[in-house]
Amino acid sequence: MALALARSRRGLKALVVGPGQGRTRTRAGGLLPGLLIVGVPLVLALAGPLFTGEAGPRGTSLTTGDGHRLGTDFIGRDVGRQVLLGGRSVVLVALASTALAYAVALPAGFVCALTRRRWVEELLMRPLDVLLSVPSLLLILLVAAAVAPGPAGLALLVALVNIPDTARIVRAAGAEAASRPAVEALRMQGESWARMAFGYVGRSVARTLAADAGVRLTGALYLVATAAFLGVGVAQDAADWAVMVDRNRAGLFVQPWAVVVPALLIVALTLGGNLLVDAALARPGTKEKRR
Amino acid sequence: MPWAARRLLLAGAQTAAVVLLVFALTEALPGDAAVALAGDQPDAERIEAVRAALHLDRPPLERLLDWSAGLFHGDLGVSLASGRPVSTYLADGFGPTLLLAVPTVVLLVPAAVGLGVLAARHEGRAADRIVSAVTLGLYAVPEFALGVLLVTVFALRLGWLPPTALGYGTDLLAHPAALVLPVLVLLARPVCSLARLVRAGMTDALASPYVAQALRCGVPGMRVRYAHALPNAIAPAAQQLARTVDWLVCGVVVVEALFVIPGLGTVLMNAVAERDVPVVQGLAVVFGLATVLLNLGADLVTHRLAPRTGAAA
Numbered sequence: 278m279a280l281a282l283a284r285s286r287r288g289l290k291a292l293v294v295g296p297g298q299g300r301t302r303t304r305a306g307g308l309l310p311g312l313l314i315v316g317v318p319l320v321l322a323l324a325g326p327l328f329t330g331e332a333g334p335r336g337t338s339l340t341t342g343d344g345h346r347l348g349t350d351f352i353g354r355d356v357g358r359q360v361l362l363g364g365r366s367v368v369l370v371a372l373a374s375t376a377l378a379y380a381v382a383l384p385a386g387f388v389c390a391l392t393r394r395r396w397v398e399e400l401l402m403r404p405l406d407v408l409l410s411v412p413s414l415l416l417i418l419l420v421a422a423a424v425a426p427g428p429a430g431l432a433l434l435v436a437l438v439n440i441p442d443t444a445r446i447v448r449a450a451g452a453e454a455a456s457r458p459a460v461e462a463l464r465m466q467g468e469s470w471a472r473m474a475f476g477y478v479g480r481s482v483a484r485t486l487a488a489d490a491g492v493r494l495t496g497a498l499y500l501v502a503t504a505a506f507l508g509v510g511v512a513q514d515a516a517d518w519a520v521m522v523d524r525n526r527a528g529l530f531v532q533p534w535a536v537v538v539p540a541l542l543i544v545a546l547t548l549g550g551n552l553l554v555d556a557a558l559a560r561p562g563t564k565e566k567r568r
Numbered sequence: 569m570p571w572a573a574r575r576l577l578l579a580g581a582q583t584a585a586v587v588l589l590v591f592a593l594t595e596a597l598p599g600d601a602a603v604a605l606a607g608d609q610p611d612a613e614r615i616e617a618v619r620a621a622l623h624l625d626r627p628p629l630e631r632l633l634d635w636s637a638g639l640f641h642g643d644l645g646v647s648l649a650s651g652r653p654v655s656t657y658l659a660d661g662f663g664p665t666l667l668l669a670v671p672t673v674v675l676l677v678p679a680a681v682g683l684g685v686l687a688a689r690h691e692g693r694a695a696d697r698i699v700s701a702v703t704l705g706l707y708a709v710p711e712f713a714l715g716v717l718l719v720t721v722f723a724l725r726l727g728w729l730p731p732t733a734l735g736y737g738t739d740l741l742a743h744p745a746a747l748v749l750p751v752l753v754l755l756a757r758p759v760c761s762l763a764r765l766v767r768a769g770m771t772d773a774l775a776s777p778y779v780a781q782a783l784r785c786g787v788p789g790m791r792v793r794y795a796h797a798l799p800n801a802i803a804p805a806a807q808q809l810a811r812t813v814d815w816l817v818c819g820v821v822v823v824e825a826l827f828v829i830p831g832l833g834t835v836l837m838n839a840v841a842e843r844d845v846p847v848v849q850g851l852a853v854v855f856g857l858a859t860v861l862l863n864l865g866a867d868l869v870t871h872r873l874a875p876r877t878g879a880a881a
Contacts, residue, residue: 411586414818415855419593422840422848495708503822506712507837522716526826529716529731530724537720543713551708 308556315549318542322364329361340532347534350525352514356535362516363539367505367546370432371497375490377436378443378497383486385440386447387474390455402448405441413438413500414507421509431510435500439493446489450482457481491554498547518543571871579864586856587639591632594845594852635849644850649842654850657835665820665831667741672754672816680759680805684766685793688801691771699763707760711822715753722749734828750827754819758812762805769801776800802870809866813859 335353347356389398417434420426426434454460455478463473505511505519514524518539525535638645644654687699706714723731730746773779774797782792824833832851839847 411589411856412814412817412859414821415852418836418840419590419852422843423594499708499710502710503712507825522712533720533724536716540713540716544709547708547710548705552705555704
């Protein structure tokens with residue numbers, strides 16, 4: 278699928294910016310809604326740990342009131358404090374994995390885009406086609422069955438899952454830029470590969486890739502949160518929104534806040550992030566040039 | 569080579585890759601099954617004994633050949649934890665997962681196409697804006713967060729539906745109400761992403777000259793939309809199908825964990841927790857094969873509908 282897709286401009290566009298972003302898309306109303314929705318969980322995730330005091334004494338499990346605004350969790354900790362602490366891991370692991378995926382996919386994609394040897398391209402891209410057939414969560418669970426990955430391991434795994442798609446998009450976007458006369462001129466002038474790849478091709482596809490990175494980041498957020506919910510890459514009692522949802526589920530009927538608040542924050546983070554990326558893509562300045 | 573042959577070849581390669589990858593991942597990683605099984609006091613002698621009993625002392629290549637030869641005969645090996653054949657685990661989990669998967673797949677395409685066409689017909693108007701905003705927002709939301717919120721509203725506040733399938737065992741068919749929320753949660757992401765793509769393809773198709781010509785000739789609007797425009801509109805959606813299948817397979821695991829449904833996903837999670845490597849391997853192969861087959865089927869159907877796109881391979 279990848280190659281045929283990448284060869285057609287329309288396929289590339291669908292891959293890169295998602296559906297309906299051409300002349301036919303409806304404006305969802307600018308950046309503001311997305312920014313507002315994503316702002317609360319993001320600020321809470323990044324700045325929250327700065328505002329937590331010392332951990333108070335543990336109370337009774339899964340109760341409301343008694344000095345705890347949001348009640349207590351399954352081992353009697355203050356839910357408010359856990360909420361403040363619990364966003365950082367989700368956001369940071371997702372960010373790290375997106376950065377890692379790009380660190381591998383950028384050079385690989387550019388090598389494929391700039392090479393004139395077909396076999397190099399086939400060698401780098403075909404295995405990725407095959408890797409796409411492995412469900413992403415399955416790969417993570419498989420590794421988790423053998424080792425217990427920490428947050429760093431989880432970031433690595435999520436990055437690994439994202440590399441095939443990212444490399445395809447970098448290659449597809451880069452191939453178009455690499456076939457321009459300017460690259461031919463650079464090549465005849467004897468410029469170095471890095472200069473051509475990152476100096477010219479990279480610069481001309483930066484916008485497309487920025488858009489893709491946004492999409493990739495929301496995908497990573499999803500995967501990191503889901504893995505944490507299933508207990509991969511986190512401690513049993515970690516301060517993590519996804520873990521909170523999982524561990525406090527048993528007390529949903531007596532103390533819903535311990536589940537609903539972190540779940541709402543995760544929904545807001547992913548939903549708002551998605552709206553924001555989409556709105557940013559729709560801004561006239563960032564639209565792909567039509568040739 | 570004809571397109572279908574190339575696509576089948578890719579599916580074959582993907583199957584081989586899944587088998588190889590599953591084996592390599594569970595083998596190459598540190599902490600082999602014998603260590604995990606030897607219990608709390610793993611002395612070297614006991615580990616060696618377990619290792620010999622599991623044939624882990626033989627070279628990896630030999631074991632890979634043995635294992636994949638067994639796969640051909642449907643022999644998936646024996647669980648480390650219980651000693652039961654892995655196939656009995658599969659048989660136990662198969663029913664509930666099927667009950668979850670069949671309604672989801674049956675509802676997925678009509679729901680996505682219906683929403684997409686609805687939005688495209690009313691492009692730019694209220695119906696389109698609502699559908700577009702909801703589908704855009706929902707499709708990145710993790711199933712577990714959405715599911716927990718739905719449970720809070722529909723089971724806790726309103727009391728309409730049971731919060732989990734706990735206590736119903738594998739006999740879920742007798743309790744269809746317990747399946748409503750799981751199927752709804754499982755549908756959310758794929759429906760949203762497909763509906764967005766169908767809408768995008770449909771707005772393009774409806775604006776095309778051939779649709780205008782068909783309407784001018786007096787072909788009924790219904791027929792133009794569903795018989796002429798839709799097959800072309802589905803083409804861009806086909807490019808998303810691989811990811812949709814991926815989401816469904818992942819979603820099954822999460823939804824089963826969330827709603828306590830004793831299906832394949834739950835079996836997989838339990839095996840992961842117990843580090844029961846043969847069961848994990850067997851289930852991973854089954855999930856991987858399901859992905860390959862679903863992708864293959866989807867690609868073949870799409871190719872039939874819109875041969876020009878040359879989807880896949």
